[in-house]
Amino acid sequence: MSSPASAARGSVAASSGAAPDPYMPGAGTNAYRVERYELDLDYRVASNRLSGRAVLHGVACVPTSAIVLDLVGLRATKVQLNGRAARFSQRAEQLVVSTPASLQADEPFTLDIRYGGSPAPRRGLWGEVGWEELTDGVLVAGQPNGAPSWFPCNDHPRDKASYKFTVTTEANYRAVCNGVLQSRTTRSSRETWVYEQAEPMPAYLATVQIGRYGLLELDAGRSLAQVPQSVAVSPALADQARAGLALQPAMMRTFSSCFGPYPFAGYTVVVTEDELEIPLEAQGLSILGPNHLAADWESQRLIAHELSHQWFGNSLTAASWQDIWLHEGFACYAEWIWSEEAGVMSVAARAGAAWRGLKAGAQDLLVGDPGPEHMFDDRVYKRGALAVHAVRMAVGDLAFFALLQEWTATHRHGSVSTHDFIMAVDRATAIDTEALLHPWLYEELLPPLPAG
Numbered sequence: 001m002s003s004p005a006s007a008a009r010g011s012v013a014a015s016s017g018a019a020p021d022p023y024m025p026g027a028g029t030n031a032y033r034v035e036r037y038e039l040d041l042d043y044r045v046a047s048n049r050l051s052g053r054a055v056l057h058g059v060a061c062v063p064t065s066a067i068v069l070d071l072v073g074l075r076a077t078k079v080q081l082n083g084r085a086a087r088f089s090q091r092a093e094q095l096v097v098s099t100p101a102s103l104q105a106d107e108p109f110t111l112d113i114r115y116g117g118s119p120a121p122r123r124g125l126w127g128e129v130g131w132e133e134l135t136d137g138v139l140v141a142g143q144p145n146g147a148p149s150w151f152p153c154n155d156h157p158r159d160k161a162s163y164k165f166t167v168t169t170e171a172n173y174r175a176v177c178n179g180v181l182q183s184r185t186t187r188s189s190r191e192t193w194v195y196e197q198a199e200p201m202p203a204y205l206a207t208v209q210i211g212r213y214g215l216l217e218l219d220a221g222r223s224l225a226q227v228p229q230s231v232a233v234s235p236a237l238a239d240q241a242r243a244g245l246a247l248q249p250a251m252m253r254t255f256s257s258c259f260g261p262y263p264f265a266g267y268t269v270v271v272t273e274d275e276l277e278i279p280l281e282a283q284g285l286s287i288l289g290p291n292h293l294a295a296d297w298e299s300q301r302l303i304a305h306e307l308s309h310q311w312f313g314n315s316l317t318a319a320s321w322q323d324i325w326l327h328e329g330f331a332c333y334a335e336w337i338w339s340e341e342a343g344v345m346s347v348a349a350r351a352g353a354a355w356r357g358l359k360a361g362a363q364d365l366l367v368g369d370p371g372p373e374h375m376f377d378d379r380v381y382k383r384g385a386l387a388v389h390a391v392r393m394a395v396g397d398l399a400f401f402a403l404l405q406e407w408t409a410t411h412r413h414g415s416v417s418t419h420d421f422i423m424a425v426d427r428a429t430a431i432d433t434e435a436l437l438h439p440w441l442y443e444e445l446l447p448p449l450p451a452g
Contacts, residue, residue, distance in 0.1 A: 023321040028156025060103040070148035137211035147203035160200035207282035228266035244293025263315035308334030319415040329384020368441030387440035393452030
């Protein structure tokens, strides 16, 4: 069982999201919020050299005499605050901009930062995250704290903003970013790609992928709302990608039916030429290696998992990392839903198999507050999915799927907590949701398999 201290730390009445996030005490702040980033990047693939300009439109949340941003491995060369040169310093993993006079609460500001260097992933508890060189190109995987490896930001999951990306690189490469492609221009041997990400997103979900990619469209078929689905892939892997992703439009139909309308303008899958250890998701897109394109269940569940994160993780983003089960538990449950829809194995069978696996292993983790070292522990995924399944068994299918659609609609493009989910279930059903979910989320001992 959990200790009293752990149980208090993991109370269902989740914290209000004090910043910095307790799981990442060196990242993010609640002193201000960023409403929009405009990133202008010039990148040389062969030399891994990045020259950047970041314009941040923000609003102070409390009186402050300095604006502290996260920036790792790159050097700022010039900073302007509201159009005037500003004093700044870099220390450890932060860029500190002094304000001539204290900013007051609700006061808007604009930062214009020139910076550059040779970007590299940052190393931490979760391995290497952020900007990473491929054999021939670039991959950016920002979860959970990799965004500062390529632009200055307020790296807190609760701080969601719109983005404009302008990426210039060699003309025989394609740059793929979040959002909708606005323009593509060629000048001499350089090509510039401009994307607009209108829906707000946290910095960790921002991405740029660079490679010798062509673009192919997947036939959306009868997909609800005809969501455009494209694949950025090298010509050599195009046939493999089309075959491996053949079921993705059906996944989109299934998830749109279960979870509500797809929350973004389109969905892009980037297939790298390098094999990847795991697939990755960013807002509006996912990144797969060629090793994730097989027809077997293991590959197909990963494709379904990353797609489902567009609802759970990207549109609805945990306000604090302790609630990451709201991303991974729901995405794992989406795998089970697709498994049943595809005729592979029923949800009940998947739940039973997951429960037996958890029963046979260590029971020493609070899924609702796993600690930073265990944020991505498989038990957060599986036991989180079983918590979702417990709600379904308690309320029945009709109420359950109505609840999920209400959940995603109410908090569309926003931040959520476990407490928010508890309240949502309470409003929609007659069950005692806290009593139901507390053992799954905040006790170490595994509850009985949900029946129904």
